[in-house]
Each structure stands twice: as C-alpha cells, then as structure tokens.
Amino acid sequence: MSSEWPLWEVFIRGQHGLNHRHVGSLHAPDAEMAICNARDVYTRRNEGVSIWVVKSNEITASAPSEKGPLFEPSNSKIYRHPTFFDIPAEVGHM
Amino acid sequence: MYAQMVKAEGAKSREEMSEQERVFQDRIDRGEKIEPKEWMPEGYRKTLIRQIGQHAHSEIVGQLPEGNWITRAPTLERKAILLAKVQDEAGHGLYLYSAAETLGVSRDELLALLHNGKMKYSSIFNYPTLNWADIGTVGWLVDGAAIMNQVQLQKTSYGPYSRAMIRICKEESFHQRQGYDILLKMCLQGTHEQKEMAQDALNRFWYPSLMMFGPSDKDSVHSAQSMQWKIKINTNDELRQKFVDQTVPQAEYLGLTIPDPNLKWNEAKGGYDFSEPDWNEFFDVINGNGPCNVERMEARVTAWEDGAWFREGLMAHAKKQDARRAAARVAAE
16 A cells, blocks of 8 residues: 655745746645645745645656757747847947 | 765776767766756666665664754753754755655655665764764764765766755755854863763764765775766765865864874875774674664654554545545536
8 A cells, every 4th residue: 555645846936026946846645735845845944935836747848858859949040149130339239 | 975885887988888878978978967857877777766865864864863862952052953953854865865756766665675774874873872072073073074975966967966965065064063063162161071072972983984985995896887977976085085184173173182093194195194994893884783773773664654644644634635626626517
C-alpha cells in the first residue's frame, strides 16, 4: 500500500511587483498542506510575499527533444531586437 | 557534504564512448547544466541518485546529534538559534530529496533504502554529542567541512543538484558561525572548565571531521568518473587540505590546540602538513560499527513508523475532500 504524498511544484513571489518564480518542489497530501510546507521549506528567511503550489503531474512541459523545432526558428530573426537597426546619432535616443 | 564512498564506475575515454555519450560529455565540458528529462548515461543517473540521496540522508540524520541539545541549550536565545539551525537541516534534506526525485526515484524508495541500510549517511553523525561544547564544535567543524564541500558542488553539472547546493550554501554560513560563536563564548569569556570542555570536544571531533571528505585520493576509486561528469569538482584530499588550512587559525584564535602533533605549516606547499585520520575507524563507522549507528537508525526508523498513521490519515482526508468536491460538481451540473 502506498500512501506517498503527491509532489507539488512551488512558486514564490519574492517581492511585490515581481513574477512568481519556481523555487523547488515538495510532498504534501493536499494543496493547503502544500502551502504550509512551502512556507516552512522555502521561506524561512523572508524569501516571499506569496506562494503558488501546483501538482507536479498537472504540469505539461515541452520535451527536451523538441528544443530545436521550438526555439531555433527565432535564432535567425535578429531583426526582432532593437539593436538590429542603426539609428543615426543625430536622431537622438529612440 | 556528506557523500562519502559513493560508488561510480571508472571514467571512459572518448574512444570508448558512444556517440550519445560523447555529445553528453561535450555539454558537460562546455559547462552546460543537465536537466531532469534530458538524456543522460545510466551511470550518471545512478551515481547522482546515490550521491544526492546520501547527502539528503545526512542532512536528516544530522538533525539527531544536535536535536539532542535543543531542550538543554543554556539560554532561551541559544535554544531558538539551535532550533532554527536544526530546522534548516530538515529543509536541506528536503531540497536534496526533491533533486534526487527528478532522477526517477521516489521519496519513499530513498527512505526505504536508508532504513534497510542499503544507503548510507555521513560517518560524522555516528558520533555522540556529549555536552554543549560539542554543539559549538559540530557547527564550527562539521558545518565548516560541509560548506567546503558544498561550495564546489554549486558548480556541479546536474541542474537540480546545483540549485539545491546554491540554496543550501546561502543558509549554511549561519550554521558555522553559530557554532563558532558558542566556542568564542566558552573559550574567551568562559571559565577554565568551559575551555577544557571545548578542547575536549575538538579532540573528539577533529579526526571524524577530516574523515567527512572521504578516503585519500590514492584509495578513492570512484573519483575519476565523477570528476569527468562534474558530479564532483575537487578531490577528497584537495578539500581536506583546504579545510585544515582554514580551520587551524580559527582554532588558534580560540586558544585551542588541534590534537595532531604532526600539524606544521609547510611553506613550500603553502598549507599545513597534518596527520591522516585512522581510516580503519572510518571504514568501521561506515560499516555500522560507530558509537551511535544503531541509535541513529533506530531513531529514523521509529520516526518513520510512528508517523505512518499520520501520513496515511492526511492522505485519506485529502482523498475524501477530493471526492466531496467532485460530487458537489456533479450535483451542481
């Protein structure tokens, strides 16, 4: 018989105005306990002002093998970066 | 720290590697981090599970010798500090178990391996903490040695392990300082008897602390492959040397004597010469015959078994709540 608690991924907002960021994972029987445990495990030194938890098995991730097809197409589109365009110095800041 | 004698195979030369293994090794050589779902050699995965698992177990078992003194700390402030420190160790264990789990082993499996003796924890935690000076000494030497090892592991090739190490290192410095602070009080402001206690603690913990880095490089058969994979960055002897060089001046400041008649500054190598610990004692302790091995394992197994009803109860409650929510949804539709 397995009573192993499910795994949760923990996201913490470090300060007001910042995104929640993935900080790690932990085991807990339910969402409420996952929040309590996340408080104890990941915010012992004022690391956060808000916690999200989500069951690990409910996260859909891109596969490492798809790295090429997913991300390579943007490599050649350097015109998406503002530095691609030379603006004459006389024009000033743009 | 805390990973001693982790088994790994001998390193492969490029010619012996498969194409996939060569690509993998190139990524490591370029300093890329390996992430959980990516391809990795089976040996890399297995060695990491052993090493991270042993590291996690050490953090958890390491709570026992210090937890022993929480109720007996000399002041309320010291008690609060020690409590926070021991709680950190639990946290460090949890970060590391999570990192190990990304390699496809479950938490319960890892704990079962600890409980049936198939996985080890650091030899250092099989020594008793007899008095308050021991708590200071454990923080100073044991956490000091752990930091020495963990700082280099921040650069380890496996992403989740590296990130756990970075978190741990941020917190670990508090541990060493609180230990040294206990000894500062005892040695510089304490009575003659208190200083004697500190010296006695150093006498007992010095060699076991040196053993924490594992056997000498010449006897460490597992290092080559681990270093090639950047699971390990420095050799056991390099780290031990650094630890001694760092610790000797700290002992001098306390007015304590390192219990080694051969300890001598070596100008040529820019470090101290020192005596090796008794490696027979080390192997004996690793193999279960240290002063506290039985007690430590009993405490862990008892905690696990006594907590079973609680873990199961919370799980049953969670399932019931889920079922109720599902039923409520159906009723509403």
